[in-house]
Structures are given as C-alpha cells and as structure tokens.
Amino acid sequence: MIALSAESVTVSFDGTRAVDDVTIDVTAGEVLSILGPSGSGKSTLLRAIAGLERLDAGRVSWHGDDITALPVHRRGFALMFQDGQLFPHRTVAQNIAYPLRIAGIADQHARVGGLLDLVGLAGFGDRRVTELSGGEQQRVALARSLAAKPRLLLLDEPLSALDRELRERLAGDLRRILVETGTTAVFVTHDQDEAFAVSDRVAVMIAGRVVQSGTPADVWRRPATAQIARFLGYTTVLDPHAARRVDPGAPGAVALRAAAVVVTDGGPVTATVVRSTPAVDGARVRLVVPGIGELDGVAGAGIPLAAGDVVTVRFDAAGIARLGATAEMEVPV
Amino acid sequence: MTTVRPRIAPSTTVAVVLGAGVPIVFFAVFFLWPVGAMVVRGFGDGIALDVLTRPRTVRLIGLTLGQAALAAIITTVLGVPIAHVLYRLRFRGRRFLRALIIVPFVLPTVVVGVAFRTLLREGGLLGFLHLDGTFAAIMLALVFFNIAVVVRTVGGAWENLDPRQEEAARVLGASPARVMLTVTLPRLAPAIIAASSVVFLFCSTAFGVVLVLGGTRFGTIETEIYLLTTQFLDLRAASVLSVMQLVVVVALLLLAARARGRRTPQRRVDAANAVHAPRLGDAPAIAVTLLVAVFLALPIISLVLRSLQTADGWGLGNYIALGGTGSRNALVVPVWVALGNSLQVAVQATLIAVVIGLAASLVISRRPRSLGLRRALAGFDGALMLPLGVSAVTVGFGFLITLNQPPFDLRSSPVLVPIAQALVALPLVVRTILPVLTGIDGRLRESAAVLGSPPWRVLRDVDLAIVARPVLAASGFAFAVALGEFGATSFLSRPDRPTLPVVIFRLIGLPGGDNFGMALAASVVLAAVTVGIIALVERLRVGTMGAF
Numbered sequence: 001m002i003a004l005s006a007e008s009v010t011v012s013f014d015g016t017r018a019v020d021d022v023t024i025d026v027t028a029g030e031v032l033s034i035l036g037p038s039g040s041g042k043s044t045l046l047r048a049i050a051g052l053e054r055l056d057a058g059r060v061s062w063h064g065d066d067i068t069a070l071p072v073h074r075r076g077f078a079l080m081f082q083d084g085q086l087f088p089h090r091t092v093a094q095n096i097a098y099p100l101r102i103a104g105i106a107d108q109h110a111r112v113g114g115l116l117d118l119v120g121l122a123g124f125g126d127r128r129v130t131e132l133s134g135g136e137q138q139r140v141a142l143a144r145s146l147a148a149k150p151r152l153l154l155l156d157e158p159l160s161a162l163d164r165e166l167r168e169r170l171a172g173d174l175r176r177i178l179v180e181t182g183t184t185a186v187f188v189t190h191d192q193d194e195a196f197a198v199s200d201r202v203a204v205m206i207a208g209r210v211v212q213s214g215t216p217a218d219v220w221r222r223p224a225t226a227q228i229a230r231f232l233g234y235t236t237v238l239d240p241h242a243a244r245r246v247d248p249g250a251p252g253a254v255a256l257r258a259a260a261v262v263v264t265d266g267g268p269v270t271a272t273v274v275r276s277t278p279a280v281d282g283a284r285v286r287l288v289v290p291g292i293g294e295l296d297g298v299a300g301a302g303i304p305l306a307a308g309d310v311v312t313v314r315f316d317a318a319g320i321a322r323l324g325a326t327a328e329m330e331v332p333v
Numbered sequence: 334m335t336t337v338r339p340r341i342a343p344s345t346t347v348a349v350v351l352g353a354g355v356p357i358v359f360f361a362v363f364f365l366w367p368v369g370a371m372v373v374r375g376f377g378d379g380i381a382l383d384v385l386t387r388p389r390t391v392r393l394i395g396l397t398l399g400q401a402a403l404a405a406i407i408t409t410v411l412g413v414p415i416a417h418v419l420y421r422l423r424f425r426g427r428r429f430l431r432a433l434i435i436v437p438f439v440l441p442t443v444v445v446g447v448a449f450r451t452l453l454r455e456g457g458l459l460g461f462l463h464l465d466g467t468f469a470a471i472m473l474a475l476v477f478f479n480i481a482v483v484v485r486t487v488g489g490a491w492e493n494l495d496p497r498q499e500e501a502a503r504v505l506g507a508s509p510a511r512v513m514l515t516v517t518l519p520r521l522a523p524a525i526i527a528a529s530s531v532v533f534l535f536c537s538t539a540f541g542v543v544l545v546l547g548g549t550r551f552g553t554i555e556t557e558i559y560l561l562t563t564q565f566l567d568l569r570a571a572s573v574l575s576v577m578q579l580v581v582v583v584a585l586l587l588l589a590a591r592a593r594g595r596r597t598p599q600r601r602v603d604a605a606n607a608v609h610a611p612r613l614g615d616a617p618a619i620a621v622t623l624l625v626a627v628f629l630a631l632p633i634i635s636l637v638l639r640s641l642q643t644a645d646g647w648g649l650g651n652y653i654a655l656g657g658t659g660s661r662n663a664l665v666v667p668v669w670v671a672l673g674n675s676l677q678v679a680v681q682a683t684l685i686a687v688v689i690g691l692a693a694s695l696v697i698s699r700r701p702r703s704l705g706l707r708r709a710l711a712g713f714d715g716a717l718m719l720p721l722g723v724s725a726v727t728v729g730f731g732f733l734i735t736l737n738q739p740p741f742d743l744r745s746s747p748v749l750v751p752i753a754q755a756l757v758a759l760p761l762v763v764r765t766i767l768p769v770l771t772g773i774d775g776r777l778r779e780s781a782a783v784l785g786s787p788p789w790r791v792l793r794d795v796d797l798a799i800v801a802r803p804v805l806a807a808s809g810f811a812f813a814v815a816l817g818e819f820g821a822t823s824f825l826s827r828p829d830r831p832t833l834p835v836v837i838f839r840l841i842g843l844p845g846g847d848n849f850g851m852a853l854a855a856s857v858v859l860a861a862v863t864v865g866i867i868a869l870v871e872r873l874r875v876g877t878m879g880a881f
C-alpha cells in the first residue's frame with residue numbers, strides 16, 4: 001500500500017530548479033533512501049515532503065489525501081537533521097518528551113525511558129544535550145523523532161557528521177530500530193554504503209531529478225547510466241564494443257569497479273602497467289589494455305609492479321555492472 | 334500539474350503583521366515623525382545656510398567632530414589591549430572585571446559629569462592637574478564612558494576568534510607581534526571599526542557630560558541645540574543644527590553597518606584553546622588595563638568621598654538633606670520623591686523598550702525568501718539604530734513640536750518621558766537580543782515544527798526560550814539607561830515630576846548652601862541603584878550586552 005506519494009514535485013530557488021519534476025512513492029513500513037551527490041536537491045526534496053519548502057508545482061499526498069497545503073506541524077511527520085538540532089536549553093529527557101507534550105500523550109516518563117533504551121542511552125535522561133558527543137546527540141535526535149510515533153520519519157544525512165566507525169555502527173542500529181518500530185522512512189544520504197545498509201529501496205537523484213530507483217541490489221548491479229555508475233563508485237565505463245571484450249554477454253555498455261580487473265598470472269588478457277600505488281591489501285594499478293583502453297585494477301600483495309611491466313589480467317564478474325534499464329527502473333526523460 | 338499553494342495560515346500572517354506593525358508604528362510616530370518635523374522646520378526657509386555659516390556654529394561643529402574623533406581614537410587604543418586581557422588571558426576574577434567594565438557605560442551622564450568635577454576641581458584628588466573646565470576634562474569623561482563599548486565589542490569578537498589561524502602563522506615563523514599585526518588585528522577589524530564608530534557616535538552626541546563639564550567655553554552641537562532652545566528660544570536655528578547632526582549620524586551609521594557587514598552567526602570555537610595564562614608578552618596590555626582600571630575607579634571614589642564631606646566635616650549630612658528641597662528652595666520636590674519618579678518612569682520605559690525591541694528583533698531575525706523583504710528588514714534594522722546617534726535633545730524637542738496636536742496631543746501627558754527614554758534604550762535592547770536570535774539555527778525551529786509545534790509554539794519553545802536570558806539582561810540594561818537618561822528627559826519632564834538626573838542638574842546649577850553636597854549624595858544614590866541593577870544583570874552572563 002502506498003503511504004507517501006510525491007508527484008511531479010518542483011522546487012525552485014531564485015529561478016533555479018533544485019528539485020525538478022520528481023515523482024516518488026513510499027509504501028507503508030518501507031525505508032526509501034534518496035541517494036545523490038551534494039547539491040543534487042535531495043535535501044530540498046525531503047524538506048518539501050516535510051512541508052518546509054513551498055512547491056512550485058506538484059503535490060504531496062499521504063494515503064491518497066492531498067497534504068500539499070497542510071502546515072508542517074499538522075503532518076505528523078518527524079525530521080532528523082545531520083546535526084540533530086536538539087534544543088540546547090532542554091535536557092535529554094525534555095528533548096525526547098517534546099513531541100509527547102505537544103501531542104498530550106500520557107505516561108511520558110515511561111515512554112522516554114523506553115526510547116532511551118531503544119537508542120542505547122539508558123540513564124542519560126537528565127544530561128544536558130550540550131554535554132553529549134556527536135553520536136550520542138544523534139541517538140537522542142532519533143529518539144525524539146520516534147517519540148510521538150510519526151507517520152513518516154524523514155532523515156537528512158543523519159550520520160554524515162560522525163566518524164567512519166561510529167557511522168557504520170549507527171547505520172546498523174538505525175536499520176534495526178526502523179524495522180523494530182515498523183517506521184516508514186525516507187533517508188537522504190550521499191553515501192551508497194549507508195543507503196544500502198539502511199534502506200529497502202533506493203532512488204538515485206542527480207541534478208534535481210530522480211534518475212533511477214529500485215532495490216539496493218538492483219541499482220548496484222544495473223546502474224541506468226554512466227553518470228549513475230560513476231556516482232556509485234564504478235571507476236570506468238566501457239562502450240558496447242569494448243564491453244564485449246570484458247563481458248562477452250553484455251548487450252551494451254558496462255561499468256567496472258577497480259576490483260573487477262585483477263592482475264594475475266596466466267590471465268586471459270595482456271596489459272601494460274601505467275602506475276602502481278600501494279594499498280592495504282596489495283596495490284591499486286592503472287593499466288593499458290590493447291583494444292579497451294586505460295582501466296583501474298587491483299593486484300595482490302605478492303607481485304611487485306612498476307610502470308611499463310607487462311602483466312596478464314582476468315575480469316571478475318562481481319565488479320562489473322551492465323548499464324541499462326531493468327524492469328522496475330524509471331528511464332530519465 | 335497543480336499550481337503553487339500557499340502554506341501560510343492566516344493566523345501566522347496576522348502575527349507577522351502585528352509583530353512588525355507595532356514596532357514600525359511606534360517607531361514612526363515617536364521617532365521618525367518628530368525628527369522629520371525637525372527636518373522640515375529646519376529647512377522651511379533660507380535660514381539654514383545663515384545658521385550653518387555663523388562663526389559660532391562652525392566652531393562648534395569643528396569642536397564636536399574633533400572631540401568625538403579624538404575620544405574614539407583614545408578609547409579604541411586603550412580598549413583593544415583591555416579586551417585582550419579580559420577575554421584572552423586566564424586569571425582569577427576576569428569575569429568580575431568584565432562585569433565591572435560596563436559600569437561606567439551605564440552610569441548616568443550627569444553623575445559622571447559631577448564625579449569628574451569633584452575629581453578635578455581645586456581640592457579634588459586630581460585638583461593639582463588644573464584640568465577643571467578644560468577640553469582635557471571632557472575628553473577624560475568621554476573615554477571613561479565609552480571604554481566598555483570597545484572592550485565588550487572587541488572582546489566578544491576576540492573570544493570567538495578561532496585561534497588556529499594564529500597558531501598556523503606562528504608555526505610558519507611569525508613572531509607574536511607579527512601575528513598580532515598580520516592575523517589577529519585584521520580579523521578583529523570589523524569589530525574594532527564597529528566599536529569605534531559607535532563610540533564616535535556617542536561622543537558626537539554627548540550631552541550631559543559636556544553640559545556639566547564644559548561650562549561656557551566648550552560645547553557640542555547637542556549642547557548648542559539645548560541652549561538655543563531653552564535659553565535663546567531660537568527654535569529654527571536649533572532645528573537646523575538637529576538636521577545637520579542627523580545627516581552626519583546617518584552617514585556614520587551606514588559606514589558602521591558596512592564595516593560590521595553581514596556577520597554570520599558566531600561560530601563556536603573551543604574557548605579553552607584560545608585563552609592562555611598571562612605571559613611576559615602580555616605585560617604592556619596588562620599595564621594598560623591596570624592604569625585604565627585606576628582611571629575608571631578614581632572619579633567614583635572621589636564622588637563618594639566628597640559626598641561624605643559636609644560643612645562640619647565628615648558625615649552623612651548630604652544624604653540626610655536629600656529629604657528636603659535644598660537651599661533657596663532649589664527643588665519642587667524632595668530628592669527621594671524624584672528617585673521614586675525616576676524608578677517609576679524607568680519601569681514604564683523598560684516595558685515599552687523591551688516589548689517593542691523584542692517584537693522588532695523577532696521580525697528582523699527572520700530570513701524571508703524574497704530579496705526585497707530581506708532588504709526591507711535590513712533597512713528596519715539600521716533605522717532602529719538611529720536613536721543611538723540622533724541626539725536625545727532632538728527627540729525631546731521633536732516631541733514638543735509634533736505631539737502637541739491631535740491625534741497625539743500628548744504634550745502634557747506623563748507618557749512622553751517614558752516613551753522618549755524607551756527610544757533611547759531601544760537600540761541597546763535590540764543589539765542585546767538580535768544577535769542571539771540570528772544565531773539560532775533555522776533548522777531548530779523546523780525541528781520543532783516537524784515534531785508538531787504550531788508557529789506560536791515554535792516561537793515560544795525555541796525563540797523565546799533561548800532568548801529569555803538576553804531579554805532579562807536587556808530589561809535591566811534598558812532600566813539602567815532609562816534611569817540615567819537626561820537629554821530627552823530634561824526637555825520633557827514636568828516641573829512637578831522631575832526625575833533624579835534632572836534634579837541633580839538643577840542642584841549643580843544653583844550652587845551654594847547644601848545644594849552641591851546634595852547633588853553629590855543624589856549622584857551616589859543614582860549610581861548605586863544603577864550599579865546594583867547591572868550587577869544583577871551581569872549574573873545572567875549575556876555576552877551581547879553592551880557589544881555592538
């Protein structure tokens with residue numbers, strides 16, 4: 001059942017279209033990630049759904065009811081920002097209780113305690129929010145967002161201000177909490193790992209438009225265009241002619257990650273090393289392959305390589321993606 | 334495809350119109366109109382040129398500008414090292430000193446004038462310098478008054494300066510002096526320029542101090558307006574001078590606003606990194622601070638000591654005399670009654686200034702999407718600063734010539750004095766509250782809205798909750814300023830309901846008998862009340878107070 005529906009949403013700033021005719025649907029209980037580079041308009045789209053930006057065109061509806069004109073505070077959504085935006089003059093417990101008080105919910109104390117448990121901060125209730133670390137602040141912000149059981153949780157890069165290790169741990173926690181609470185959510189991020197860790201479905205947004213959507217695996221395996229492939233971390237895109245030398249069954253262009261090109265003894269293809277850079281598990285290499293061109297690749301630790309060396313390589317299908325439409329995909333106009 | 338749908342509820346529109354409308358109407362009726370009427374009167378016919386070319390006028394204009402420029406330079410040169418000591422060095426009691434430095438700024442001008450006279454006249458602590466009635470005496474008093482503006486403004490900026498840029502310069506081989514000249518001072522330049530231009534403004538419209546200390550030889554455009562109006566009844570000439578002052582002030586405010594620039598909300602840096610224990614290199618700055626501290630304390634000590642001297646030696650005679658009306662019946666009411674009047678009027682003025690100032694600050698702190706609206710708000714922000722520089726005398730005088738006919742026949746109404754005092758306090762209220770409001774991340778309000786708060790509740794739970802302490806501080810600040818306000822009050826207060834500063838001035842004007850002693854005792858009382866209020870307010874630790 002479709003819960004949130006944004007149809008042909010356009011938002012402009014001073015004549016520039018930040019969000020350009022975007023249509024997305026979110027089914028009840030689903031977590032949708034909006035994945036895009038910075039400046040792609042993904043945060044603006046989220047704010048438009050929250051009711052914080054005025055639409056220049058299009059409509060937002062909830063279970064079929066048009067809510068485009070509904071003021072922010074009546075939508076029953078919650079929005080979590082990159083830096084939490086906790087109320088500095090309230091304690092942790094008071095921050096979490098804030099939406100409960102607005103909604104006039106009874107037994108706030110127990111609810112706050114339960115939410116603190118949920119986000120792993122039991123006993124933090126009386127702390128001042130200014131004393132918390134970045135990760136703790138985001139946990140409090142999540143608890144506050146979930147407190148009044150929002151119909152829809154909007155998350156605007158909630159993890160990107162944190163360091164790498166904490167980010168990975170919190171991404172896992174976030175997924176668990178969203179699933180446990182059955183929350184319908186839209187999650188905006190520029191980090192594909194985060195998107196794939198947290199969401200059921202991904203919409204890729206570039207330059208104000210949604211250019212592809214599908215399950216994380218779908219999008220990962222079948223990026224629709226070279227641009228999307230590059231954004232997802234594929235380093236090289238080969239035209240259909242060169243593509244068939246790497247992936248004989250390919251119907252069109254393919255994209256390669258560095259891991260797809262492996263320097264190995266007795267590989268089927270000969271290549272010349274342009275340069276080699278040490279990496280933790282061996283080396284990253286730049287190669288020239290006759291008939292294909294320059295490719296990024298990887299080499300194992302045991303093989304010392306220098307520019308000009310001639311080596312053989314094999315292609316690993318796990319790092320190769322065929323570009324083009326899948327069944328569920330929306331082709332950009 | 335559907336078209337644009339406005340999301341703004343009608344109630345919000347009403348709130349915005351009320352919030353913006355009340356301050357705008359108040360400001361228009363009680364400031365722009367009276368001052369505008371002065372402009373019209375001044376340039377009604379050809380006398381403007383005549384007044385402006387009088388040798389006396391030319392001399393006074395020169396004196397005013399020269400005096401203000403010199404005072405601004407001295408204040409800045411002394412204030413910057415003190416800002417360094419009070420905001421960048423770690424030592425016991427620096428918070429106390431930061432609080433103390435604001436006392437001279439809020440002391441009533443008349444009190445400061447009287448204090449300097451007791452200090453400098455024959456037999457005073459510094460009587461041997463023979464400075465009484467000289468230009469130097471006025472200069473000392475102006476510096477005394479305004480040093481807090483420089484210290485608090487520059488210190489506030491300094492405290493928030495990221496020290497890593499200085500560290501980077503040090504690592505690249507710059508000596509401490511070079512770091513100061515090439516990194517620190519340039520980054521502080523906007524604050525220094527803003528502070529010194531505000532000091533220039535205050536000095537060029539100084540009234541009470543100059544009137545008390547300058548005698549007949551020295552004056553400013555402001556005292557001249559007062560003399561022309563009250564002594565020579567030459568209202569036209571007074572208008573011309575008011576207008577000229579207004580033009581100069583507006584030009585200066587525009588310059589100051591440009592220097593202040595669109596300062597982005599202050600970035601928090603780890604203050605612990607920025608502050609260090611005193612080092613040998615800080616010795617000159619510490620020396621300046623100690624000297625200035627002595628200089629600031631001397632007039633007050635002198636005032637208190639002298640107030641305890643009576644014709645029969647040391648005693649409380651002057652204070653006991655405050656229950657009477659002075660020798661030769663100098664006063665209409667006893668001094669204690671005047672203190673009561675002052676407190677009552679100051680409470681009313683504070684209410685007006687804080688309500689109007691808070692409403693105006695809330696409106697100005699919004700960032701509307703439309704460029705035109707943003708510009709209008711910036712203009713409103715600038716206009717609210719005008720009373721800082723436009724002479725209180727002009728405002729008082731403007732009231733007299735505009736508010737004497739329907740629909741605002743308020744000439745004999747007791748509301749005029751608190752309104753005029755509120756206008757003088759308004760810019761200080763706005764400068765205390767507004768930076769805190771603009772520093773609130775807009776997304777904090779959005780968070781509250783998304784969590785279900787209607788607009789009025791966002792206003793209450795975010796804006797008002799965060800600004801509560803600054804508003805309290807601004808109230809105390811406004812109260813202290815209203816209590817000591819002399820320029821406009823001297824025009825507007827009715828003879829049977831004088832305020833304390835008016836009474837003090839009257840007592841100095843009629844020396845002989847106990848009158849001067851009473852003036853001193855009354856000054857001590859007024860100063861004590863003011864300092865008491867500021868001491869309470871400082872406990873709130875609102876850094877924006879007294880900074881520009």
